[in-house]
Amino acid sequence: MxxxxxxxxxxxxxxxxxxxxxxxxxxxxxxxxxxxxxxxxxxxxxxxxxxxxxxxxAPRIYARLGPDPDAVAKTLEAPPSREVVRQFMHELMARVTGDRVGYIALLELRLEATRRPELRAALTEMLQPEYEASISFHLGSGLPGDRTTVSVLYFAILGLIVEHLTTPGAVAADSLEVLVDGIVDRVVPAG
Structure with a gap:
């Protein structure tokens, strides 16, 4: 090769x-x-x-969508708070919106994985550690909430991403910023 x-x-x-x-x-x-x-x-x-x-x-998509380590470090300069989580979620939405093609391709891979067990296994092998790393990062950074908080936040934001990228008119009544803020405010504890 x-x-x-x-x-x-x-x-x-x-x-x-x-x-x-x-x-x-x-x-x-x-x-x-x-x-x-x-x-x-x-x-x-x-x-x-x-x-x-x-x-x-999929690994290439994750490399494209991954956060800039310098931006992460800068965001983490602030004391751990709901506001820091909000900032991370807005940065995530900006990256996904900025690489719509990449995320749509990831969704296509996920759909294809429902028909191909070997792809499902490969995606699971890649996505499971990413999910666990998100939880570990959140908890290790001292951000508010527990494992369940991070899981609910993850899946709520994932749902918003899917709606926004596949049927943007479905959430046109509210801005992405308002929806992201609403998710964070309702999921992440204030303290």
């Missing part, structure tokens, strides 16, 4: 775009090559099998 990291990242980004636009059935090596603007056969040289490509998409 070819080992040019920049080309591999560009192919994965192209695959993410194809997946978001065409769904899992449209994700072919030919479509990825076309989206990346590379010669036919390039993606198959990098990934060998389609499953190899599919299994590397």
């Amino acid at each position: 070819v080992q040019n990291p920049e080309r591999r990242a560009a192919l994965l980004d192209a695959a993410i775009s194809v997946l978001a636009a065409e769904g899992a059935r449209g994700l072919t090596f030919r479509a990825v090559d076309a989206a990346a603007g590379v010669p036919k056969g390039t993606a198959s040289n990098y990934f060998g099998r389609r499953d190899d490509l599919v299994n590397q998409i």
Whole structure:
């Protein structure tokens, strides 16, 4: 397999775009090559099998959507509070909204995982530690609430993200900022 990291990242980004636009059935090596603007056969040289490509998409999405460590450190300079949690949730919504294609592709992967047990296992293996890391980060940072608080916050924000990205008109009556604030205020304890 070819080992040019920049080309591999560009192919994965192209695959993410194809997946978001065409769904899992449209994700072919030919479509990825076309989206990346590379010669036919390039993606198959990098990934060998389609499953190899599919299994590397989610980690790439998480790398794209991940927070900037400097921004996290800056936010954590403030004393732990509901306001700090609110800031983190607004930053998360900004990242997801800023990379709508990436998150839509992740949703497509989740849907495909309902039909492909091997993909479900791979996604679970990746997402479970991410979920636990979110809980550990929150608790380890001294932010208000317990494990259940973080779980409820996680799933409430996830639901808002899905609605906002897939049917934005469904939440048009309220701004994202108001909804994020409402979720945080109702889920995270004040103290």
